[in-house]
Amino acid sequence: MILTMLLGRINSKPENDNNIVLSGKYVILSDDTVTKKIDVEYFIPCVLMAQLPIDSPQELLKAQAVVIRTYIINKMGKKDSINAKELSLPYISYGKLREMWFAKYKKNNLRNIRGILCNISGMGKSIPYRENTQYLYGIIKKTNGMVLKSNGEIILPLFHQTSNGQTRSGSEVLGKKYEYLKREKCGNDIQQENYIGIKYFETGEFGNVLKEQGIIAYKDKKEIFVDKNVSTKELLGLIDISNRDKSGYVKIVKIGDTVVEGGVFAKALGLQSTDMTIEEYEKGIRITTKGVGHGFGMSLTYGAGLAGEGKTWKEILERFYDASIVEN
Template structure:
């Protein structure tokens, strides 16, 4: 009996008490789904340090103020308001996730003075108001800034969690019809980053893209990447074989010459929009046809906008692209 009691006690501690302690330490309040109207606006008193790649300086901004410029930089302001709200929640969750993982050390190893940076290739894109005005003009600002404020302010404090912890909410421009399992792109399997359909991306200008290079250039790049590769111009098409695709449609493994590569490697080498591509040889040219833009994991921004146009609210959008998550609210940033 003592052994059974100990086993039950251990199960309760691991499955129930530990997650509750973590949740309490994060000061997050669980909210019921579809009850956005009951979320009280909270004071945004968390200041967060961001390394600015443009000025080479570390800034300190209130989180909600930081998010205004992230949403304006990461997603077209002409998108539907519910898509912008989804982007605001994703960006806030990402910032909190970074903060919880790196604030105790003072910053991220690649920018030790700050937990976040302004580069979209490493963290989230953040452009100053002056940079946004320079890029888009005053008319854009007058037309859309209040809309961006609405997207951020109406979701103040709302984040996504899985098992009571903030998630790593990856997102990208366009998936090409289906998103990717995280382990197929970044090696680590995350239960909330599963491959899902993304059927409403028809408006994306990068849904399908073509890139053409010469056969000679193709072979030279392959040899620069792997000097031992055996490949020739003659019958090149027979030397390229797609071995396996991921659940989301991207190339998982491709054979070129006598070597194998991942789709991500080929995407990087030839600066393709995505790893979901086909290769065709036309005479002296090599043509890549890609679907989508970005790594393909998490929320498709154009897919989110398509869902919003179909009538989905931001909660439905987020629950589709991030499987099994709960929308929660930070009670206090203090």
């Protein structure tokens, strides 16, 4: 999962919006100076802005708001609150959002009187902050309290940035419990600029990086990378990435006699996906990946494409999750 990032001090409160129905469930935020709790409905924009630009299609923002709410409530279980660190979701504090939006506002208004005054005086931070929070609260209100359920249970709605062209079947890879995660073709994902990822490793470097991440490879009970002179040809002969799911993602990587889960291997090497190929390149190997993320659940990239085609937020969610959209 993505590591939690607290971006900015918790030094700014959300704008009040009496039309948002509060959930009565809270996320606890903390930094070096303060600890506070915030209602889930007001926390959703913080997560949303860490995943998508504010000018993303509105139907995608609505769909992802439901995904975030469902994810948090699932993780919370029967409790009324949860620490943000337990969620493993990146988020941007309201204080940081205020600074970000003001910086963009100044940049976009360099040539008018208002922008000049803002740049000189530093005043006017409340203008873009108020406008953007109210806009996001309008998005939240459209889905207020709505979550995804399967067989009466709130699901764990996994999501990722960009698929390899097809999302992954939850039941095939993760088991029957995750059968609500559908395999869906995502044609426009392959057109994205960051669709292809490439990383290079010399043979010795490859072994060292794995060791640093706690992966030690063995062959016939002997550690493989003790000998720094393992050739590229020998290394390629030791690696097996043929165990894939039907969407093309590597499930299991074998290095000699050592077996590593595909996601663990990708994370250890800093790869952006587990749909990978490994080939010889100069003094080492080149690993080429397709897509960004684990491939389960909603592809945010394809979701944006669906919104651009006029699909509603409910229709977008139905593409990726075999689940009911209900009020919690």
